[in-house]
Amino acid sequence: MKEMISPEAKKLAAERAARMKAVLELKEPDRVPFTGLGGDVVAAYAGINSYEYNFDFEKNRQAVLKWLTDFPCDTPRAGVGGLDNLTMSVAFVDFPDLANNFFMVNGPMNDILKMKFARFPGREVDEFSSQQFIGGCNMTSEEYDELIADPVKFSYEKILPRITGSLADLGSPTALAAMARLGMEKARQGAEMRKTMQAVAELGYPLGGGASFAFAPLDYIGDHLRDIPNVVLDLRKHPDKVKAAAESILEVLLKLTLQGKATGAATASFPLHLNEYLSPKLYKEFYWPTLKAYILRLADEGMKSRLFCEGWHDAHLDTMLELPVGWGTAAFDKTDVRKAKKVLQGHTCISGGIDVNVIMSSNPANIDEYIKELLGDMMPGGGFILGTNVGNLPRNTPIENIQAVYEAVEKYGQY
Amino acid sequence: MAEFLKIKQELIDAVSELDEEKVTELTETALRDGTEPLDILEAVNEGMLTVGRLYESKTYFIADLIMAGLIFKEVLGLEQMTELFHARNKNKxxxxxxxxxxxxxxxxxxxxxxxxxxxxxxxxxxxxxxxxxxxxxxxxxxxxxxxxxxxxxxxxxxxxxxxxxxxxxxxxxxxxxxxxxxxxxxxxxxxxxxxxxxxxxxxxxxxxxxxxxxxxxxxxxxx
Structure with a gap:
């Protein structure tokens, strides 16, 4: 496979990998690494709808390649989209060859499993909409003891049947057929994905060293088991049980993340969710202890972490200083990266900075100025990755604004 | 009524401290003692205003607003309070x-x-x-x-x-x-x-x- 990649592409890939390595070591690279833009606009740019992008691997590949050719970046996003399906990975954690395969449910997998939390374009929502995770309450507060005693057994026996249409009756012909079909589908998708990654490598992108998934233990309870309003109630009514459950879940999630490392993942990527909801008091009492332990244990295993801090994270920035220097990356959504830099410079690599609203509603001249100022503030001292605050640019994002971002990064991104 | 004046501040504080059990307990006691539901509702609203101020001053976060909403719903769920709430619908x-x-x-x-x-x-x-x-x-x-x-x-x-x-x-x-x-x-x-x-x-x-x-x-x- 490697022989097909041109020397130019190999050189480009090595430069990109070196750039990312330097910022993770909190140094100044040759240029500011840029995670690029993406979202529903990638499908629109290729003239296809979100349904085709999510269900047709050939069309998806062509759309991704067209986008990455015209809008090159340092960390490409490729493949069809998916939604967190953590319960299934937890349920199958004792099967390392399978568990990580189930972490994301994409459109075709969802056709088989029929997850109750998932909505895909062209299926449960119209073909131009984004895929959506809608959550739900799948566990009662009386069941905490069972969860604490054995999160794996509980996730398999109790939660899985509640959240999937096809596995509602475990052991039934319907459930067994769904698992067999899922195996066939994953084999097909694996071949498609290898084809896509080969084509992406030919464009000069580094392969391997990707991210393993990771989840703050309390987010597993909030997003997949109790839902957010209920977990908020539990923090007050059953504080000891919530803490014990988070600790119990931590061990299972660690195992899953390290299984990802064993297959080549270099970093662990955490999408934080409840962070914005919690006051510093609740965050420090319930959310942070198990998240911190998780990151420290991964660091012991030689793995860096990446936290995507959804929403506002201002009130919790100082907690990151409890981690060792160079532990990983904090990517921000609503929190101003300049403010984060003041707290975290020389300690944590910072990622983000571009508000997608600016790309959606501004004009090329303003965008040029915006990127210039942002890079002027954020590049000095290194340890900064340029990216958007959230991943999704809508279908009708003006292409001239997208071009303006890439031109400005080219113009002002040199160290 | 005189009894309620004694616990009114306690109820306001319980709401603003998001102490769900205490709010329910105080409300039930007050109703049993013949307190007007409207007086109780006013105390709960006053506690909610404090919650709002604590949110604005960034002491409370979204989770606390969710909790305050649950407490409010719970108080309104008590039989006599529901009747009052519906009656007050005319005064929206x-x-x-x-x-x-x-x-x-x-x-x-x-x-x-x-x-x-x-x-x-x-x-x-x-x-x-x-x-x-x-x-x-x-x-x-x-x-x-x-x-x-x-x-x-x-x-x-x-x-x-x-x-x-x-x-x-x-x-x-x-x-x-x-x-x-x-x-x-x-x-x-x-x-x-x-x-x-x-x-x-x-x-x-x-x-x-x-x-x-x-x-x-x-x-x-x-x-």
Whole structure:
């Protein structure tokens, strides 16, 4: 496979990998690494709808390649989209060859499993909409003891049947057929994905060293088991049980993340969710202890972490200083990266900075100025990755604004 | 009644400290002792105002607003309180039609907003999530609200919101109500694009704007 990649592409890939390595070591690279833009606009740019992008691997590949050719970046996003399906990975954690395969449910997998939390374009929502995770309450507060005693057994026996249409009756012909079909589908998708990654490598992108998934233990309870309003109630009514459950879940999630490392993942990527909801008091009492332990244990295993801090994270920035220097990356959504830099410079690599609203509603001249100022503030001292605050640019994002971002990064991104 | 004066401050504090069990216990005791439900409701509202202030000063966060909403719902769930709440429906300060726009299925922000609006004596007609513009228009014509609230979490919802405002125009009802868009991603620029009268990044701001509108309308003698 490697022989097909041109020397130019190999050189480009090595430069990109070196750039990312330097910022993770909190140094100044040759240029500011840029995670690029993406979202529903990638499908629109290729003239296809979100349904085709999510269900047709050939069309998806062509759309991704067209986008990455015209809008090159340092960390490409490729493949069809998916939604967190953590319960299934937890349920199958004792099967390392399978568990990580189930972490994301994409459109075709969802056709088989029929997850109750998932909505895909062209299926449960119209073909131009984004895929959506809608959550739900799948566990009662009386069941905490069972969860604490054995999160794996509980996730398999109790939660899985509640959240999937096809596995509602475990052991039934319907459930067994769904698992067999899922195996066939994953084999097909694996071949498609290898084809896509080969084509992406030919464009000069580094392969391997990707991210393993990771989840703050309390987010597993909030997003997949109790839902957010209920977990908020539990923090007050059953504080000891919530803490014990988070600790119990931590061990299972660690195992899953390290299984990802064993297959080549270099970093662990955490999408934080409840962070914005919690006051510093609740965050420090319930959310942070198990998240911190998780990151420290991964660091012991030689793995860096990446936290995507959804929403506002201002009130919790100082907690990151409890981690060792160079532990990983904090990517921000609503929190101003300049403010984060003041707290975290020389300690944590910072990622983000571009508000997608600016790309959606501004004009090329303003965008040029915006990127210039942002890079002027954020590049000095290194340890900064340029990216958007959230991943999704809508279908009708003006292409001239997208071009303006890439031109400005080219113009002002040199160290 | 004299008894209630003694526990009134305790009840206000219990609400502002989000001590759900204590609120329920104090409310039940007060009702048993023959306290007027209206007095209890006033104390609970006072506690809710403190919650709002603590949220504004960043002592409380969204989780605390959710908790406050649950406590309020629980108090209203007590039999005598429900009767009072329904009776007070006649004295609502304004009417709001509310929904998450088409293409988006998120409801947490919308639900927090609804809870806070109800606490502030608004009548809320909640249409749910993934609401097409036609349904918004139908309900606006049917209920003649003072305010239309559109919620959305996903970035692309600004187009669905713009479509709803356009449909209000077409139906000839745009000038009969105020329109507020709610969502974490909204900015002044995309609020102008949507054509809404205001936008709010969190439920609490949204309620403040709606209260201002009702006050203005009242001052103009329309209510």
């Amino acid at each position: 300060i304004g009417k709001v039609v509310l929904g998450t726009v088409q293409g988006d299925l998120h409801d947490i922000g919308k639900d927090i907003f609804r809870g806070l609006m109800e606490t502030n004596s608004f009548e809320v007609i909640d249409l749910g999530v993934d609401i097409p513009k036609e349904a918004f228009i139908r309900k606006v014509i049917e209920h003649k609200p003072d305010i239309l609230g559109m919620s959305g979490v996903l970035t692309y919802t600004i187009d669905a919101m713009k479509d709803v405002v356009g449909a209000l125009d077409e139906a000839g009802v745009r000038d009969q109500l105020k329109v507020i868009a709610g969502g974490n991603h909204l900015t002044r620029e995309n609020c102008a694009y949507i054509g809404a009268d205001a936008y709010a990044n969190d439920a609490f701001d949204g309620v403040k704007i709606c209260l201002e509108w009702v006050k203005e309308k009242k001052n103009q003698g329309e209510l």
